[in-house]
Every structure is written in structure tokens, then in C-alpha cells.
Amino acid sequence: MTMTVNEFKEEMKQRLKEKYAMDFKDASPQEVFHVLGSVVKAYYSDAWSDTWKDYLRAxxxxxxxxxxxxxxxxMLKSNLLNLGILEVVKEGLAELDFDLEDLVDVEKxxxxxxxxxxxxxxxxxxxxxxxxxxxxxxxxxxxxxxxxxxxxxxxxxxxxxxxxxxxxxxxxxxxxxxxxxxxxxxxxxxxxxxxxxxxxxxxxxxxxxxxxxxxxxxxxxxxxxxxxxxxxxxxxxxxxxxxxxxxxxxxxxxxxxxxxxxxxxxxxxxxxxxxxxxxxxxxxxxxxxxxxxxxxxxxxxxxxxxxxxxxxxxxxxxxxxxxxxxxxxxxxxxxxxxxxxxxxxxxxxxxxxALEKWPVELMKDALPRMYQIIEELDRRFVATYSGVWDADLIQRTRIIQNGQVHMAHMAIIYSHSTNGVAKLHSDLLKEVVLHDFYVLFPERFNNKTNGIAQRRWSQLANPEMAEVLDETIGKSWRQDSDDLKLLKNYVEDEAVLTKLAVAKQHNKQKLASYIKEHTGIEVSPEAIFDVQIKRLHAYKRQLLNLLHIMKCYFDLKDNPQKEGNQRVFIFGAKAAPSYTYAKAIIKVINECANLINHDPDINGRIKIVFLENYNVTLAEQIIPAADVSEQISLASKEASGTSNMKLMLNGAVTIATLDGANVEIRDVVGDDNIVIFGMTEAEVYACYESNDYSAMKIYEESPILQRILNAFVDGTVPNIQYEGQAVVDSLLKYNDEYFLLRDFASYVAAQEQIDRLYSDKKRWQQMSLLNIANAGRFSSDDTVMRYAEDIWQIEPVEKYTKKRT
The missing domain is CATH 3.40.50.2000 (Glycogen Phosphorylase B;)
Incomplete structure (x- = not known):
């Protein structure tokens, strides 16, 4: 839409009088936010109504x-951006003595x-x-x-x-x-x-x-x-x-x-x-x-x-x-x-x-009509395929088994398409997890690798980087993220590399200020900002990250003059309220942070920051400032991941296992612009097959791991008597379900490679640029177009004129 600054200001003044009977000099940010919201809604209300009518008419x-x-x-800034009036509103509010960011802070x-x-x-x-x-x-x-x-x-x-x-x-x-x-x-x-x-x-x-x-x-x-x-x-x-x-x-x-x-x-x-x-x-x-x-x-x-x-x-x-x-x-x-x-x-x-199942008795009692229909869906499935396929196969794939209703089974049998969300994930569904269903319905299985709304994660979350891109490759990338690939032409351009590095540094300074304000911890923007932000779950292996941090800590305790870059390890994660083990890991990370952050021998060389209440808004603060993207789940466990895509788009270098969409990130950026470590999915399944993995043997042969794990239970790390023991037991007594100890040495070597790469400033800046340039591959625009064409069979409305290649 087109609108002048003066038109916007007059609209705001009129609405403020109508809603609160006051002038701007008397209004609070809360009141101005609600007025701005009503103005923005008025701007798109006709389009909302027209869109619905167009669908109905056509x-x-x-x-x-x-x-x-x-x-x-x-949603405020996103709506302003999508309306095309973000800068007009920012300028108009400034002339009314309000900062748009103050109003954004009001929104929950x-x-x-x-x-x-x-x-x-x-x-x-x-x-x-x-x-x-x-x-x-x-x-x-x-x-x-x-x-x-x-x-x-x-x-x-x-x-x-x-x-x-x-x-x-x-x-x-x-x-x-x-x-x-x-x-x-x-x-x-x-x-x-x-x-x-x-x-x-x-x-x-x-x-x-x-x-x-x-x-x-x-x-x-x-x-x-x-x-x-x-x-x-x-x-x-x-x-x-x-x-x-x-x-x-x-x-x-x-x-x-x-x-x-x-x-x-x-x-x-x-x-x-x-x-x-x-x-x-x-x-x-x-x-x-x-x-x-x-x-x-x-x-x-x-x-x-x-x-x-x-x-x-x-x-x-x-x-x-x-x-x-x-x-x-x-x-x-x-x-x-x-x-x-x-x-x-x-x-x-x-x-x-993790595939959802419900007890039959609960389903019968809570949703009796649903259960009647599900029971008949199951009966008819068995009747239809009995005699056509192996009886054991039918029994394994039926909806109701062992007193439980298997929701994934019903979703596959009675839909026309089942897709995974990364190539590796989809292949594993067909070959392992849902292989029986793939035998029955091979034509229904397909892959749709996840994507992200790159407008939010670049234009909104990282406006300074976006401006550099505009100056360098023009603005077409804002409409079609595939045009980010034009940035590859500047991989040797010192001026462009410097501009991107300056934008990154400014984002790190802003995050450092946020960390100081919200945690009291002072971190240096000159340090490597090493980021792991995702749900707290054992298979995502935040604990592996911590094991490496503790190794770095002990290395510095033994040799305070040890060379290497400063590191700030940043975590953001919630654990499910009933997930006791995940909550124990949070406690251990926080107590390790207390120990390391206050140890004068370390002198700030390592800092751990676990930011509370990780959400979208916090992610928008962290991601533009990240140097390193931690994607370290055990290979074969993460379906796709999307933080890997957001961090890549903002120039972070990924340290990763070949899991989920990390495989496809590696394929587009090349082996030289990502750091890969750890077991492959084939090696993980071979380990399951041989059933000879011994975490205790690795522990007994590694003085480094002995020192780290012992620190969790011998008082070296205070205040984790119970939680430290739970962590150690999960690795040694219960044989390390997600192979952290097996991947530890490889992960340490990968982290040492990160440190060397970061020390070569131009090389690091080039890696960062190439990650941004290749991120267009993971736009959710492209993902939903593939869904639309292959699965949903829907088409864009006629008046939609955006060209796609």
C-alpha cells in the first residue's frame, strides 16, 4: 500500500482521540501500541475481505x-513489512516522539x-x-x-x-x-x-x-x-x-x-x-x-x-x-x-x-463415536489387505494394537500423502521407521524439506545485514530469496566482507548488552558467540556441548596461557515440565556456568549464558549475533531442524552431525563452509545392529572424560549432587543412549577446527558470506510451493503476479 508519513500521523492522532480521548504527549507506549494495531488492521481489512471473496467467487x-x-x-513489524509501510511508520512515530521498538516491546x-x-x-x-x-x-x-x-x-x-x-x-x-x-x-x-x-x-x-x-x-x-x-x-x-x-x-x-x-x-x-x-x-x-x-x-x-x-x-x-x-x-x-x-x-x-498412541479405553470413554469409527477403519483395513499382503505385515501396520490406537498408522493409511521434512528423514521413514507402510503405499511417500520465512529472519531480525545485501546485490532477494545466490560474486570483495562483519559485530554488541541487562553476565563481543537454541531434549545433545565446554575449562585451569579465542556459549531451551532428565541437564548447565563465569583463573576466556524463556522474540536477538550454529543431534534422530536454516541465513557457520537438514546444508554450502563431525546414520544403525556399544569402555580409556564426568559428582561443580549423578548414570549406567561419548572426540576436534577457522578472519568472513548466499535454498516460500503442487493441488490466485523460477 502507499501512504505518506503525514497521512499516517493524522490517522494515528485521530484514532488516539477516538480510543482514549487524549493527545500523543499524554499517551503511554501501551496505548499507542493498541492505537497503532487498530490503524494497521484498518489498512489490511479490505484486503482480508477481498481475499475471502475472491476465493469464494473463483x-x-x-x-x-x-x-x-x-x-x-x-506480529506488528511483520505486518508493517508485508504491507510495505515499515519505514513510513517508523518515521511517522519518530515525529510523534515515539520509537517503534518501544511499541514492539509492548506486544507479547x-x-x-x-x-x-x-x-x-x-x-x-x-x-x-x-x-x-x-x-x-x-x-x-x-x-x-x-x-x-x-x-x-x-x-x-x-x-x-x-x-x-x-x-x-x-x-x-x-x-x-x-x-x-x-x-x-x-x-x-x-x-x-x-x-x-x-x-x-x-x-x-x-x-x-x-x-x-x-x-x-x-x-x-x-x-x-x-x-x-x-x-x-x-x-x-x-x-x-x-x-x-x-x-x-x-x-x-x-x-x-x-x-x-x-x-x-x-x-x-x-x-x-x-x-x-x-x-x-x-x-x-x-x-x-x-x-x-x-x-x-x-x-x-x-x-x-x-x-x-x-x-x-x-x-x-x-x-x-x-x-x-x-x-x-x-x-x-x-x-x-x-x-x-x-x-x-x-x-x-x-x-x-515418539509416534502418538492413545489407550483404547481412554478413547472409548472420552470420544466414543470417534472410537467406533476408528475401530471400523481398522477392521476394514485388515479385511482389505488380508490375503493380499503378509499377515504379519498387516498386524504390524493396523491402527489398533495392544490396547492402543496408533495415530500415525491411521494418518498414513487414510490420507493420500505422507511426507518427511528432510531428505535423510524421508529416506529413513521409508527404509526404517515406516518401512512397512512404504511397502503398502510406496506412491504416497515423498519428501518436503522444511523451510523458514526468510523475511522475518533477515529483513526483520537483521536489518543491518539486510541493508548490506541491498547495497551489494539489489533488493530482488527480498521478494525472491533465491537471489541471495548473487552474493557469491562477492566472496573475494574485501569491502563487502567487511560490511557484513561490521553488521555481525553490531548484532553481537546488542546481544551482549541484552545479556548484561537480563543476566548480569558481561560477555565480550570479540569472543566467538557459539549458539545452541532448541528444545531441551536428550537426542539434541546439549549435554555434548557442555562436555566440550568442561574440557575447555579444565584445559584453561591447567594452562591459563593456552592459546585460543574467547568463547561465549549461549543456550536457549525449555524442557517439558514432566521431562525430569532434561530439567536436570538445565540445572547442570546453569551450575557449570556459575562455576566457570566466576572463576578468576579463567579470566573471562569462557562464558556460559543460558537465557531464560526462549521464544521467537529472543531468537530474533540471538540469531543475528551468532558466529557458530550448534546442530549436534545424534545422526538419524533430528527430522529436519529449522534453527540451522535461520542461523545459516544470518551468516553463522554450522558445526553439525549429518542429521536432518544439516545434510542438505552441507550439500549447498560445500564441505569447506561447514564443520561436520560424528557418526553417520549408517554407523548409528550398525551400532544398534551389533549391540556392542560400551560407554563405560570409552570412559575408562579417556582421562579427559573421566575428569569431566567425575566433576559432576565429586563436588567440583557445586550444587548438582542429584542432577550430576543423573547425568553420569545416563551415560555410564544406562549406556549413553545417544552416543555422546562415542562422538565426543570427533566433536572436540571439530571445535578445534572452528577455533582455527575463526582466527583466520578473512576465511571466516568468506564462510559466513557463502552461508548467507546459499540460504535461499531453505525458504519456506519454495517449500509451500512444492506442497501446493505435489500434495495439495492448489494454485495461486489469478491476481498474484510474483514470478517464480
Missing amino acids: EQKQVYYFSIEFLPGK DMALGNGGLGRLASCFMDSIASCGLPGNGNGIRYDYGLFKQRFVDGYQVELPDEWLRNGNTWEVRKESKAVDVRFGGQVWMKEMADGKLKPVYENDRILRAVPYDTAILGYQNHIVNTLRLWSVEIPASQEDQYRSIDDRRQFEDLTAVLYPDDSNEHGRRVRLAQEYFFVSAGVQSIMRYFKKLNKPLTLLNEYVAIHINDTHPALCIPEMMRILMDDYELSWEVAVSITTKVMSYTNHTIMAE
Whole structure:
């Protein structure tokens, strides 16, 4: 859109008077933020309405992306950027004596996700709109999200994340679009006069799902899609069923927090109810839209694609079956055919134990109609393939086994596409984890390597780098990230290398100031900023990082004059509340930090900084300042990773195992511009096959490892008597499930290579430049276009004119 600074200022002044009856000199940043939000919404409201009307008028096929997590981060600057008015607003606010960054600080991160899964979903929403594709998100409007992380005496403490305390400027409540969702009770099938069976519900409870819509703006293309999030309410007709405080608390819990603690029966019940709640509400909403088209139900797949992001929304399948059979009276055969054509599924895990399963008795009790349909889906699958395929194969792949409902099995069998999220991941799904299903349905399996919304992670997170790129290669890269490759022409240009290095240094200075303000720890921007930011999980191997840090510490204790670069090791991670071992690792890292950061012998040569409450906004601070990107999961365990892509885009050099998308990063930057270490996935599986790995043997043969692990239990590192023992036991007593000790020596050698490379300033700057130049390969714009063409079969709206190669 086009708008002058003066037009913007006049609009702001008028809105401030209307909303608060005051002038700017009397307004607080909070008040100005809300006024600015209403102005921005007014700017895109026509486009939002026009986009919806265009889809309806053109009867375009739309994709509905179902995800239990969305992690969009703050939306103010993103919306301004996508509207094309970021600089105008910045200048206008400055003339009104307000700094845009102060208003950005007012906005809360939308607490709708945990990590990569939710951030990927949000990147996809951004790219679907920016590519002009007709698409919608469908999820849950959590009251508190995951949790706000605080460290108390080194321990993780979980506090409610009250992100909605002052409302959400960007959402619009759509009361008229609310739907009812049934839970519990009993369901029996009654034969009608025409011989058809109709479900009869008894003693069930009905909850009202009310949608809150958030506009998702395409990048300067007048396309505005919708992220629909559902909140739970009690229908007026059901008030009598919720008289007690406990009854009301149970229903309120449904959309209170992301991932309720599933270590107990109540938590599991709430989590299953959550999954059905947003699935049922979303599918009902889709079918209500489809009715407006007046098309035969048998053509549903020509107008609707439903994407199941991980297994949490897998109940889309039986819920669609329920609606088609119970509400529209279609036969089972027709309903299952339609459902399979509409559904597609993304698998996000290599670890079979992480594939979601629900106890049959819980499913029967909480969702009786869903269980009836799932049971029949399973029975018919077995009946269809028995005699065609090996009986053992059918038993291994059926949906209901050993008293559990296997959600991934249902998602694969009753959808038309199953994709992995990196080439290695997809290959392992076909060859190992889901091999039986690949035998049955080879044509359904495909790869779609993850991507990131590069506008946020470059233009917004790193404006100084973006300016250097503009000066060097022009601005086309802002529209088409593939043009970043033009930067390769400047790998020998000292002036460009220096400009990028200066931008990096300024980002490091800003992060150092943030660290000082929020932790009291002083770090030198001249040090290597070595960054590991991701969920705290044993397979991601934050502990391997710590083992190396402790080696560096002991090396300096023995020889304070030892040569080498200063290091700042930066962690950002949350552990699931019930994940005791991960929380123990957090405690150990924090106590090692206390020891090392305050040891006068070290003299600041090493610092450890574990930043609290890692989220999108914090990532936007850390990533532009990173020199080293830690991607050190055990090969074969990480599906893809996306922090690796964000850090690469911002010029960090990756130290990595050949896991997930690291393999593809290596392929595009070349062996000389990434540092690879550790076992390969083939070696990991060979180790499983031989079953002869002995962590104790490695420990006994390594004085270095003995010193490090002993330090966790002999008092060298204070205040970790219990947690240190838990860590040591995991490695020695329980034989090091993720092969940290096996990869330790290789990792140390790789870190020594990092140190040597960083000492050669020009070589390091060239590596950094080449990582930026090759990062366009991992744009989520390109990823969603592949989904659109290969899986969803949707096309950009006609007026969308962005050229793609």
C-alpha cells in the first residue's frame, strides 16, 4: 500500500482521540501500541475481505493446515513489512516522539507453540499468503500457552504465560462461526425406517468452540489469509451441567495450556480432548464453507485439502468420516474415499517411540463415536489387505494394537500423502521407521524439506545485514530469496566482507548488552558467540556441548596461557515440565556456568549464558549475533531442524552431525563452509545392529572424560549432587543412549577446527558470506510451493503476479 508519513500521523492522532480521548504527549507506549494495531488492521481489512471473496467467487481449492502449535512471534513489524509501510511508520512515530521498538516491546509473543513444529507452521502460514496461495491455519487459542520459563537456583521453574492479559490486538472474535463439539457419554447406533443406522448420543457433554481469526498478510501482494484459533466456552443450553468449580475447571482446562502434563490420567484426557476439540471445530467449519459452493460432496477433494501437521490433528480423519456419514448420510465406502483424497500428513519424528498412541479405553470413554469409527477403519483395513499382503505385515501396520490406537498408522493409511521434512528423514521413514507402510503405499511417500520465512529472519531480525545485501546485490532477494545466490560474486570483495562483519559485530554488541541487562553476565563481543537454541531434549545433545565446554575449562585451569579465542556459549531451551532428565541437564548447565563465569583463573576466556524463556522474540536477538550454529543431534534422530536454516541465513557457520537438514546444508554450502563431525546414520544403525556399544569402555580409556564426568559428582561443580549423578548414570549406567561419548572426540576436534577457522578472519568472513548466499535454498516460500503442487493441488490466485523460477 502507499501512504505518506503525514497521512499516517493524522490517522494515528485521530484514532488516539477516538480510543482514549487524549493527545500523543499524554499517551503511554501501551496505548499507542493498541492505537497503532487498530490503524494497521484498518489498512489490511479490505484486503482480508477481498481475499475471502475472491476465493469464494473463483471457487478455488483451499488448503487447511491443522496444527496443535503455531508460534508466530510478534506480529506488528511483520505486518508493517508485508504491507510495505515499515519505514513510513517508523518515521511517522519518530515525529510523534515515539520509537517503534518501544511499541514492539509492548506486544507479547503469542504463546501458541513450543518449538520447531509451531514455528514451521507459522512460517508456512506466512509463505502460503506471500505466494498468493489460498490457505488457512487451524489451531487452538491457548490462554497461557506452554509456560514462561524462569531459573531459580539454576532450576527451571514454569510460570503461567499470561500473554492475553491485555488482549490480542490482531484477533477478531467470530461468534457467528461458533460450533458445538461433543465429548463423552455413550453412543449407540439406531436403525432407521430406511434401514440406515443413525448414532444416538446419551449423557454426552457439549462444548462451544468459538473461533478467533488472525489475519496472515502476504508480502506486499494484497493477499490476506486467515489463521483460525478455537477457544472453548459453555453453551447456554449446557450451563446446568457445569455447576461445580471442578466441572468448570475441567472445561476451562481444555484450551488453557499447550501440552498438558500427560504423565497422569487427567493430563492425558485433557490432551486428547484438546486434539478432538480443534479438529472437530475446524472440520465442521470447513464443511460449512463447502456447503456455500453448492457442489456435490463427492467433489470435496477438488475444493478442500486438509493437512495434518504431525499426529496431533489425526482425528481429522474419523471426524470427517463422522460428518459425511452421520450428517450427510453418505455410505461408508463413499465417505472413506472422499476422506482419503482430502487428507495429507506430515511426519515430524524419526523416533518410533515418539509416534502418538492413545489407550483404547481412554478413547472409548472420552470420544466414543470417534472410537467406533476408528475401530471400523481398522477392521476394514485388515479385511482389505488380508490375503493380499503378509499377515504379519498387516498386524504390524493396523491402527489398533495392544490396547492402543496408533495415530500415525491411521494418518498414513487414510490420507493420500505422507511426507518427511528432510531428505535423510524421508529416506529413513521409508527404509526404517515406516518401512512397512512404504511397502503398502510406496506412491504416497515423498519428501518436503522444511523451510523458514526468510523475511522475518533477515529483513526483520537483521536489518543491518539486510541493508548490506541491498547495497551489494539489489533488493530482488527480498521478494525472491533465491537471489541471495548473487552474493557469491562477492566472496573475494574485501569491502563487502567487511560490511557484513561490521553488521555481525553490531548484532553481537546488542546481544551482549541484552545479556548484561537480563543476566548480569558481561560477555565480550570479540569472543566467538557459539549458539545452541532448541528444545531441551536428550537426542539434541546439549549435554555434548557442555562436555566440550568442561574440557575447555579444565584445559584453561591447567594452562591459563593456552592459546585460543574467547568463547561465549549461549543456550536457549525449555524442557517439558514432566521431562525430569532434561530439567536436570538445565540445572547442570546453569551450575557449570556459575562455576566457570566466576572463576578468576579463567579470566573471562569462557562464558556460559543460558537465557531464560526462549521464544521467537529472543531468537530474533540471538540469531543475528551468532558466529557458530550448534546442530549436534545424534545422526538419524533430528527430522529436519529449522534453527540451522535461520542461523545459516544470518551468516553463522554450522558445526553439525549429518542429521536432518544439516545434510542438505552441507550439500549447498560445500564441505569447506561447514564443520561436520560424528557418526553417520549408517554407523548409528550398525551400532544398534551389533549391540556392542560400551560407554563405560570409552570412559575408562579417556582421562579427559573421566575428569569431566567425575566433576559432576565429586563436588567440583557445586550444587548438582542429584542432577550430576543423573547425568553420569545416563551415560555410564544406562549406556549413553545417544552416543555422546562415542562422538565426543570427533566433536572436540571439530571445535578445534572452528577455533582455527575463526582466527583466520578473512576465511571466516568468506564462510559466513557463502552461508548467507546459499540460504535461499531453505525458504519456506519454495517449500509451500512444492506442497501446493505435489500434495495439495492448489494454485495461486489469478491476481498474484510474483514470478517464480
